[in-house]
Amino acid sequence: MRGRFVILVAMGTVKNRIRKNSRFGQPQGKLMVFFLFLFLVFIGCNDPQRASAQKTGNTDLLTLFNPLDSAELVFVPGGEFLMGSDAAELQEIWKKLGWNPEELQFTKTEQPAHRVRLDGFWIYRTLVTVSQYQTFAKSKGLQFPKPPTYGWKEDHPMVNISWEEANYYCTCMGGRLPREAEWEYAARGGKTGLDGQARTIFVWGDSFPSTPVGNLADETFLASGYYNNPNFHRFEGYTDGFATASPVRAFPPNSFGLYDMAGNVLEWCNDWYSENYNTQSPVENPKGPAQGTRRVLRGGAFDTTPTITRISRRLGIYPGIRNEEKGFRCVLN
Numbered sequence: 001m002r003g004r005f006v007i008l009v010a011m012g013t014v015k016n017r018i019r020k021n022s023r024f025g026q027p028q029g030k031l032m033v034f035f036l037f038l039f040l041v042f043i044g045c046n047d048p049q050r051a052s053a054q055k056t057g058n059t060d061l062l063t064l065f066n067p068l069d070s071a072e073l074v075f076v077p078g079g080e081f082l083m084g085s086d087a088a089e090l091q092e093i094w095k096k097l098g099w100n101p102e103e104l105q106f107t108k109t110e111q112p113a114h115r116v117r118l119d120g121f122w123i124y125r126t127l128v129t130v131s132q133y134q135t136f137a138k139s140k141g142l143q144f145p146k147p148p149t150y151g152w153k154e155d156h157p158m159v160n161i162s163w164e165e166a167n168y169y170c171t172c173m174g175g176r177l178p179r180e181a182e183w184e185y186a187a188r189g190g191k192t193g194l195d196g197q198a199r200t201i202f203v204w205g206d207s208f209p210s211t212p213v214g215n216l217a218d219e220t221f222l223a224s225g226y227y228n229n230p231n232f233h234r235f236e237g238y239t240d241g242f243a244t245a246s247p248v249r250a251f252p253p254n255s256f257g258l259y260d261m262a263g264n265v266l267e268w269c270n271d272w273y274s275e276n277y278n279t280q281s282p283v284e285n286p287k288g289p290a291q292g293t294r295r296v297l298r299g300g301a302f303d304t305t306p307t308i309t310r311i312s313r314r315l316g317i318y319p320g321i322r323n324e325e326k327g328f329r330c331v332l333n
């Protein structure tokens with residue numbers, strides 16, 4: 001593709017939603033504002049897509065559509081937050097929720113909690129869907145992955161793809177995978193843990209949910225026999241109705257307007273994984289280690305225990321591994 005590009009100029013309308021965001025204490029309301037924006041799209045995955053948007057009005061949930069895959073994005077305003085977990089905080093969580101202390105050994109990599117400052121960024125509101133990836137794979141002549149055991153459905157998250165494949169998709173859409181710090185900041189939805197702001201254990205709060213909040217390892221999952229383990233550590237007493245993957249907008253978004261930041265399928269992040277990265281992360285816009293052998297996954301899935309579905313939980317997986325509980329979303333450059 002080098003040296004060959006086409007400039008596509010698209011002028012269109014972008015839905016710009018204004019609504020209350022409790023972080024700013026503004027009145028609840030919703031207003032559709034239309035404005036023109038200009039996209040300069042360099043066709044070809046080796047060339048960066050450039051997208052620019054002019055916003056009008058005082059918005060606190062600003063959205064746009066990527067013309068390349070029709071994905072809806074939302075702007076997450078920059079800011080500072082407390083990333084990761086402290087040992088004492090984890091002990092308290094385990095005690096409060098009555099969890100097996102043996103699982104605490106997997107939390108060392110989250111420690112310590114530390115300040116991180118990020119610039120604002122545009123991120124996909126949903127996981128990339130099967131439908132979007134099908135269109136992409138066809139246009140690139142890529143072999144489509146084998147189906148998950150629960151079959152392909154167009155509005156489900158794309159799964160069974162490696163980190164490289166997910167990264168290639170995002171690159172071709174003018175972006176990249178989210179950095180781990182961006183992912184955690186986005187998942188926290190403004191509850192930063194700083195300046196008197198609370199932080200929560202899960203995306204929806206601090207205890208097991210009683211109303212639908214996401215596609216978790218619930219009673220439906222247990223009853224399906226997916227793991228053939230009647231004692232599987234699940235969200236006891238919670239029923240979301242999905243034993244495996246669900247449509248990407250099946251549950252309410254968080255306060256940044258993002259869907260599935262807890263559960264459904266795990267999300268590939270851009271960063272290399274290092275177990276002790278939180279001890280050495282820079283404060284400003286951390287990008288992860290310079291090298292590594294595994295990549296970061298975040299967010300929990302329909303089949304992960306509550307301890308893994310916590311916001312702070314980090315996983316590191318070899319980038320070539322594909323399975324039916326791993327998907328992705330993109331961030332625009």
Ligand SMILES: [Ca+2]
Nearest residue numbers: 215216218242
């Ligand atoms: Ca479920």
